[in-house]
Amino acid sequence: MTTLKLSKKTGDTPAVTAKKTPVRRNSPLPRDRTVAPVKTQRAEAQQSREQNPAPQHKPEPARQRNHRHDGGLRDQPSASKPPAPDSRAPAPRAMQVDARRNDATSRDKADREGAYRNPPRRGGKARDGFVASEFDKNRSNKEAFAARANAGQAEQPRLSKVMAERGLCSRREADEWIANGWVKVNGEIIETLGTRIDPDAEIIISSYAQEHQAENVTIILHKPVGYVSGQAEDGYEPAIVLVHPDNQWPEDPELHRHNPKQFHRGMLRGLAPAGRLDIDSTGMLVLTQDGRVARHLIGEDSTVEKEYLVRVTGELSDAGMKQLNFGLSLDGEKLKPARVSWQNEDQLRFVLREGKKRQIRRMCEMVGLQVVGLKRIRIGSITLGKLPVGQWRYLRADERF
Numbered sequence: 001m002t003t004l005k006l007s008k009k010t011g012d013t014p015a016v017t018a019k020k021t022p023v024r025r026n027s028p029l030p031r032d033r034t035v036a037p038v039k040t041q042r043a044e045a046q047q048s049r050e051q052n053p054a055p056q057h058k059p060e061p062a063r064q065r066n067h068r069h070d071g072g073l074r075d076q077p078s079a080s081k082p083p084a085p086d087s088r089a090p091a092p093r094a095m096q097v098d099a100r101r102n103d104a105t106s107r108d109k110a111d112r113e114g115a116y117r118n119p120p121r122r123g124g125k126a127r128d129g130f131v132a133s134e135f136d137k138n139r140s141n142k143e144a145f146a147a148r149a150n151a152g153q154a155e156q157p158r159l160s161k162v163m164a165e166r167g168l169c170s171r172r173e174a175d176e177w178i179a180n181g182w183v184k185v186n187g188e189i190i191e192t193l194g195t196r197i198d199p200d201a202e203i204i205i206s207s208y209a210q211e212h213q214a215e216n217v218t219i220i221l222h223k224p225v226g227y228v229s230g231q232a233e234d235g236y237e238p239a240i241v242l243v244h245p246d247n248q249w250p251e252d253p254e255l256h257r258h259n260p261k262q263f264h265r266g267m268l269r270g271l272a273p274a275g276r277l278d279i280d281s282t283g284m285l286v287l288t289q290d291g292r293v294a295r296h297l298i299g300e301d302s303t304v305e306k307e308y309l310v311r312v313t314g315e316l317s318d319a320g321m322k323q324l325n326f327g328l329s330l331d332g333e334k335l336k337p338a339r340v341s342w343q344n345e346d347q348l349r350f351v352l353r354e355g356k357k358r359q360i361r362r363m364c365e366m367v368g369l370q371v372v373g374l375k376r377i378r379i380g381s382i383t384l385g386k387l388p389v390g391q392w393r394y395l396r397a398d399e400r401f
Contacts, residue, residue, distance in 0.1 A: 156196040170291020182206035216289035218395035252393040283376030311373035320367035
């Protein structure tokens with residue numbers, strides 16, 4: 001290994017640096033020793049702390065920010081708001097009366113004109129100047145919203161409601177079609193949800209929406225005992241778990257078409273029961289993605305007939321039979337007329353146009369009968385037929401409820 005030895009030359013000697021300026025300049029004048037030196041503010045504070053030591057206490061927690069719009073600290077006065085007076089000092093009585101009067105005046109003004117600002121979304125606080133008033137319950141008295149309320153559209157129905165009432169689709173589908181720009185009203189494309197229109201306006205649906213609606217499926221299922229109609233509850237499975245290719249009825253007409261409908265998991269998305277069937281009942285259950293079908297079967301104005309075979313025990317008098325047909329009330333409401341007759345010596349046939357919770361069982365109990373078996377065999381013009389228990393089939397294109 002080679003070692004290099006470097007030697008400094010005489011020309012490499014660093015130049016002498018300039019003398020630094022002292023931090024404290026010496027005054028050329030001698031100090032007068034007969035006068036005490038003037039104490040600085042820092043020295044006075046240090047002497048005060050030494051003479052009056054502060055009691056030991058926990059350090060003050062860090063200040064938190066509030067919901068003020070200026071983003072200042074909680075105790076920091078706002079630029080647009082004067083600092084609050086010291087709360088420890090009692091205010092004069094005259095000032096207290098004026099404060100109450102001003103508070104009442106501002107509250108009344110907010111109630112009358114709705115001119116006060118909206119409370120923060122995360123909750124109004126009194127420290128932020130929040131005034132609880134009717135404005136918080138009814139925004140129509142605020143000028144910005146009063147113009148919308150008085151625009152002459154308050155009496156007109158929403159577009160989605162009109163579409164559902166005309167049987168074009170469900171409200172959920174209507175909102176989806178409007179957002180996609182598939183709806184025209186009087187020749188104008190409507191893309192804003194909640195738009196109100198004339199009830200007699202002309203509505204035209206795009207072919208894209210019709211194709212989308214044609215892809216929706218409706219399934220007829222023969223529900224077994226022990227399955228619930230809707231969401232799983234109390235450890236029981238919903239009936240929709242039975243809808244898979246292994247349970248499709250081998251004699252389903254859709255399987256024997258030239259171009260059969262192929263089952264895929266997308267058919268389960270949005271598939272919901274149109275009507276319920278008790279867990280201890282069996283028979284026909286309709287599951288659909290089509291909002292028109294659901295509205296037709298379970299809408300408020302639905303009059304679709306539903307037929308049941310009910311096996312009972314007990315004695316039924318002629319007066320009881322008349323009551324089953326018409327005259328009973330449930331939950332404080334009189335039931336619609338029904339058609340009830342004997343199917344055989346221990347089985348009744350019910351035809352109803354409504355579907356209250358456990359309606360048939362409760363009706364039978366009111367006339368001294370006990371239900372031991374219940375099966376739904378028809379909804380509208382669609383019958384259960386030869387569909388086996390636990391299996392399902394598609395609703396055919398030529399079938400209507």
